[in-house]
Amino acid sequence: MISFFRRLGQTGLSILEVFGRSGLILVQSLIVWPSIxxxxxxxxxxLYSIGVLSLVIVVVSGxxxxxxxxxxxxxxxxxxxxxxxxxQMVALTLVRELGPVVTGLLFAGRAGSALAAEIGLxxxxxxxxxxxMIGVDPLHRIVAPRLLxxxxxxxxxxxxxxxxxxxxxxxxxxxxxxxYEGSYWGNMQDAVSFSDDVxxxxxxxxxxxxxxxxIAVFQGYDxxxxxxxxxxxxxxxxxxxxxxxxxxxxxxxxxxxxxF
Amino acid sequence: MNLAASDxxxxxxxxxxxxxxxxxxxxxxxxxxxxxxxxxxxPSGTGKTTLLKLIGxxxxxxxxxxxxxxxxxxxxxxxxxxxxxxxxxxxFQSGALFTDLTVFDNVAFPxxxxxxxxxxMIRDLVLMKLHAVGLRGARGLMPNELSGGMARRVAxxxxxxxDPKIVMYDEPFTGQDPIAMGVLVQLIRLINDALGLTSIxxxxxxxxxxxxADYIYIVANARVIGQGAPQELMRSQSPMVQQFMQGMPDGxxxxxxxxxxxxxxxxxxxx
Numbered sequence: 232m233i234s235f236f237r238r239l240g241q242t243g244l245s246i247l248e249v250f251g252r253s254g255l256i257l258v259q260s261l262i263v264w265p266s267i268x269x270x271x272x273x274x275x276x277x278l279y280s281i282g283v284l285s286l287v288i289v290v291v292s293g294x295x296x297x298x299x300x301x302x303x304x305x306x307x308x309x310x311x312x313x314x315x316x317x318x319q320m321v322a323l324t325l326v327r328e329l330g331p332v333v334t335g336l337l338f339a340g341r342a343g344s345a346l347a348a349e350i351g352l353x354x355x356x357x358x359x360x361x362x363x364m365i366g367v368d369p370l371h372r373i374v375a376p377r378l379l380x381x382x383x384x385x386x387x388x389x390x391x392x393x394x395x396x397x398x399x400x401x402x403x404x405x406x407x408x409x410x411y412e413g414s415y416w417g418n419m420q421d422a423v424s425f426s427d428d429v430x431x432x433x434x435x436x437x438x439x440x441x442x443x444x445x446i447a448v449f450q451g452y453d454x455x456x457x458x459x460x461x462x463x464x465x466x467x468x469x470x471x472x473x474x475x476x477x478x479x480x481x482x483x484x485x486x487x488x489x490x491f
Numbered sequence: 492m493n494l495a496a497s498d499x500x501x502x503x504x505x506x507x508x509x510x511x512x513x514x515x516x517x518x519x520x521x522x523x524x525x526x527x528x529x530x531x532x533x534p535s536g537t538g539k540t541t542l543l544k545l546i547g548x549x550x551x552x553x554x555x556x557x558x559x560x561x562x563x564x565x566x567x568x569x570x571x572x573x574x575x576x577x578x579x580x581x582x583f584q585s586g587a588l589f590t591d592l593t594v595f596d597n598v599a600f601p602x603x604x605x606x607x608x609x610x611x612m613i614r615d616l617v618l619m620k621l622h623a624v625g626l627r628g629a630r631g632l633m634p635n636e637l638s639g640g641m642a643r644r645v646a647x648x649x650x651x652x653x654d655p656k657i658v659m660y661d662e663p664f665t666g667q668d669p670i671a672m673g674v675l676v677q678l679i680r681l682i683n684d685a686l687g688l689t690s691i692x693x694x695x696x697x698x699x700x701x702x703x704a705d706y707i708y709i710v711a712n713a714r715v716i717g718q719g720a721p722q723e724l725m726r727s728q729s730p731m732v733q734q735f736m737q738g739m740p741d742g743x744x745x746x747x748x749x750x751x752x753x754x755x756x757x758x759x760x761x762x
Contacts, residue, residue, distance in 0.1 A: 361587030
């Protein structure tokens with residue numbers, strides 16, 4: 232019995248320690264943003280490799296998810312003769328939920344794992360130590376641009392995802408299944424409120440961007456500098472950030488849309 | 492006492508460092524004389540690299556002082572530490588070159604972050620450093636296109652880019668062919684004398700280290716077991732020093748990793 236409590240305490244302490252370390256990394260890397268001259272090119276480079284290179288997977292997934300939504304929505308709504316509401320259904324689902332969440336999950340798999348592996352390999356090959364010995368803080372030079380690039384890219388990617396998804400729904404609903412084009416767009420405009428739906432969706436994606444990039448850089452920076460450690464770091468990044476995205480999404484949804 | 496005027500560039504006093512339950516250093520004292528090449532030798536796994544990381548402030552000792560040019564490293568703040576490090580050059584065992592930058596940009600990296608020199612000036616300095624290690628022609632290559640010996644020479648050029656006061660070499664000879672090894676041995680000596688540096692070479696290659704070092708420390712079992720000029724150590728009466736210098740497989744430095752009694756281990760209760 233005592234050993235059970237001891238194990239419980241040890242686990243609790245080690246979890247707290249992980250949170251403490253990750254918090255320190257976050258604060259130390261963001262507290263001093265290096266000069267414009269040095270910082271901006273690094274940020275742009277990361278925006279490219281994290282954001283622009285994730286564009287293909289986000290656009291393709293967005294298109295297909297929008298098309299599936301259109302198809303499923305039509306088969307359900309047509310039974311009630313209200314297939315003209317398909318526009319608002321597709322748009323609300325994407326803007327409120329699927330846009331931020333699916334983009335967050337895709338981002339964790341595409342960019343988060345790459346970030347963790349890259350930083351972990353830099354650690355394993357002593358590049359981070361080497362940088363420290365040159366007198367450059369790797370938290371500023373390596374971690375900070377990647378964190379910021381993650382914060383910035385994910386909301387933009389989520390918006391692109393939703394826009395492409397709406398277009399996918401239009402292709403299936405209007406072009407294929409013959410819903411009247413005016414009611415597709417008109418119902419959408421009536422039902423989707425900018426301040427409630429779109430802004431809340433953007434807030435969600437900002438939070439997901441923060442969570443996923445934080446988990447990724449922490450796992451990379453904190454990993455064991457071995458090949459096994461890097462493998463674990465990438466796996467943990469994808470698992471933890473996917474779970475975090477889904478869990479945080481529930482909390483945010485409850486706060487944003489839960490007041491009936 | 493005026494530490495800055497002392498003959499020793501680094502003075503380590505009563506240093507104790509442990510990892511978990513394992514004591515790596517137990518109250519050791521070390522002096523690194525200014526302007527000389529000092530070798531730190533010892534069996535693998537005795538924490539020689541750890542010592543360099545302690546000097547560079549990447550690890551914090553349990554207690555004791557590490558005084559580098561008058562500054563006690565463990566007591567420095569983060570920014571003072573980064574400032575102190577810009578006076579140190581370190582050559583990592585793997586080279587630790589930044590794999591996303593070319594050879595030229597690797598050597599230029601410390602100059603670009605620590606100085607406000609123009610690109611023209613940086614180019615001249617980088618080419619001078621690369622020329623010193625014989626790799627001016629390799630400036631456009633990426634680190635993965637270099638052989639192990641070349642990567643270490645590039646890392647050496649990068650380590651001396653800011654004209655540091657001290658260069659620390661972590662196992663510079665490991666895994667090098669005889670020619671590359673000869674080149675490195677010569678370079679370490681030459682650069683030390685030409686630039687008026689202080690050098691620390693961590694190694695377990697007795698012949699190479701003895702051929703360039705002015706002074707040698709032998710570290711084993713968490714202590715300094717022998718020190719002196721290479722010739723003195725070769726003639727040393729201490730059985731531990733003799734075992735290491737002659738490369739004998741067993742002796743006072745044990746062959747076995749610390750372990751319980753063999754008989755108990757084999758016949759003991761598995762539970």
